Amino acid sequence: MFESLSDKLDSALKSVTGQGRINELNIAETMREIRRALLNADVNYKVARDITDRVKEKATGDEVLQSVTPGEQLTKIVYDELTRVLGGEHVGLNMADHPPTVILVAGLQGSGKTTFVAKLAKHLRSKGHAPLLAAADVYRPAAVDQLRTLADQVGVPVYSVEDDGQIVQDAVRVADEAVAHAKQKARDVVIIDTAGRMHVDEAMMKEVADIKGAVDPNEILFVVDSMTGQDAVNTAKEFNEQLDFDGVVLTKLDGDTRGGAALSIRTVVEKPIKFASTGEKLDALSEFYPDRMAQRILGMGDVVSFVERAQEQYDEEQAQQLKQKIKSDDFDLQDFYDQLQRIQNMGSMKDLIGMIPGVGSQMKDLDLDEDAFKHIEAMILSMTPEERSNPQILNGTRRRRIAKGSGVEVRDVNQLIKQFRDMKKMMKTMSKLTGQGRSMNLKKLMGRFGGGGSNPFPG
Template sequence: MFESLSEKLEGALQSVTGQGRINELNVAETMREIRRALLNADVNYQVAKEFTNNVKEKALGEDVLTSVTPGQQLTKIVYDELTRVLGGEHVEIEYAEDPPTVILVAGLQGSGKTTFCSKLAKHLRSKGRAPLLAAADVYRPAAVDQLQKLASGINVPVYTVSDDDGKPVQDAVRVAEEAVEEARNTARDVVIIDTAGRMHIDEAMMEEVSTIKSAVDPNEILFVVDSMTGQDAVNTAKEFNEQLDYDGVVLTKLDGDTRGGAALSIRSVVQKPIKFASTGEKLDALTEFYPDRMAQRILGMGDVVSFVERAQEQYDEKQAEKLQEKIRSEDFDLQDFYDQLQRIQKMGSVKDLLGMIPGVGRQIKDLDVDDDAFKHIEAMIQSMTPKERSHPEILNGTRRRRIARGSGVEVRDVNQLIKQFREMKKMMKTMSKLTGQGRSMNLKKLMSKFGGGNSPFPGM
């Protein structure tokens, strides 16, 4: 996500690292590099100009604190300005006081609109809501089928209207109105309306979406935009906003080769908040948009808060305590390991998760991380009996050959899995001892024990 922009911004900020003080010369040089980085990322020219002017003004107007370096202070100023440009504060969906909440989703064809509707339904279900999807994209071939297929995997109903031949009725307004009524009758508290898109903005599309808006009076109108289209996305967002006056923007395909221009320009150009970001094809690859967290990731600082939130969605306190006790008592087995792999995969793309860890993003930017990398490990564990999972020590040569045949791998792969599991179990036990009995983790001791050298944190 934004790898190229992140790398160039970090490079620009290096010019003041090690400098004794911030002055007009080194700030001017840094601002030139930052402006060039923003323009290369397809950021709107006026937005890039205002950004660098604001940073320069703040940098030259402040005294450098004695506790930080000029480089650190300038980085903080850039971070604050990035956060402001991206929206400043996180903006939630506005729910209706009297359900159902009606969410109208609009956008061009190919922007990921229908997939987003399903992702949003899954996201809202995880928040305790009971959504209903309305298939109001009645013109695109197989659009209704696509929505139904996606919804079936998350157990969310889809409302459609068909003629006597079973074909979708080409009346999007009727579908939307009846879907809202259906939600009231079936105690569904959110209706997500997937509207039709076009390859380009045309009068007919805008008229239909505007008519649906008037008919159902939505609580939220969300505009879905393909972030890979750069300034075209910003121009489209502007035109849609003039017609619909929508409430928020959804950025899709942020996991692709995006340069970041749309994310950094839309908020300033249309003055509407970015509410969601989609970072993959899977239905759980959707995150609420937090400007401060995105600014951290752009500057290579990671996003630990989002990482922890995703982990908390998969673990409750009782599960965590039970797992901790198993690790302490050395009862952690291959079945537990398998369960943890399942939970990790539910947290989202592995590369996206790694990118949330400070300092890791730039190290893996050229690394091709396969989300199916765990499949062969899962297959090997699934080929074991319950007793073998609980007691890996009984896995002799005969058993390992059977497991290899059953999972389609070589015996050496099974041997490697068992070896890595034993090493991981030892490490987890050591970490548990260091953090147990009310003591805080001694990071320096842990790193030296595993060959990590000195602690990167002063004073530890």
């Protein structure tokens, strides 16, 4: 995400990197480049002007002008301003003191609203909540069926109202009854999926307002397609004037290389961005942290989010068991397969690579195949349990059978076994180094890259 903006900002900031001092001449040229980069990214022109004016004011202060590291100082100032424009601090959902928490989701048709509803349900379920989805999009053909299909994938029930097998076109009734049903079934969150339109119209706004009046939601989220740039911002502004929502959800950020909506919407609408969606998969949803997003825009990665995703896949006991297997050389192909599953559950590879400082920018043009692991999984699943536990028994006959069963060539099986052996050696070596106390302290690593919300520019 934001590749185009990141590249242009990096180029602008490099113009003062290595220079002995910042002066008014080179800062003026850098500000022109930054403003041009922001405008090319479809950032609202008033927001772009505000950012560059504030950066210039701070960059021309005596402390920065006399700095021995002007490039780092200017980067820090730009980082601070991007963080401020994106919202400053993380803002979570408004949860009810007495369940159920009612979340009303609104947005235009095609913005990814219904998919977000399912993603949010999955996210909340992972946090220990028991969501219920209310199918209040009663006009669009197959909208309820779509919601049910998505809900089945995340293991969450859907409430709808039907009469003789036909969907009752009364969204207010659906929402109202869903809340009552949640109380009866001890569901602590109700997420209401409302109808969208191709454009903002009076009928849609009235219906959403009526639902709001009937259920008194704790949280109203407006979903916008970030790829529509300033159109997304303008639509959000119209909705907010009518609905006074609590937060914004940016979808399709994985396809938005510019970032104009993300950088404009907080300032124009004056409402926080609460979630960002970066793919079609139902686990491709993240809570929005302005400081982390600013780091990624400036090519610094996002170590904290990376670690958090890893921690969701491993608990302390599992980590210790894995460490012991590696140390005792018992790590086998079944363990390898299990780790592949955990990695894939962390999200798309492109998104994960973008979180690693210094790596994302180097690999931005690499065409990563999200299905690359499937061939490896197919080969491992074509093995018997004994073969997975003892890869050394894989002779030529067994390898031919595995290749045929997984639809690959024998050379692919040979390559997998070789890579597995090489990886085992490397992991064992790293385990020995760790045992000798040579491992890097994770806290120091995270601190170095701005972990835990700390300043990514120490000193």
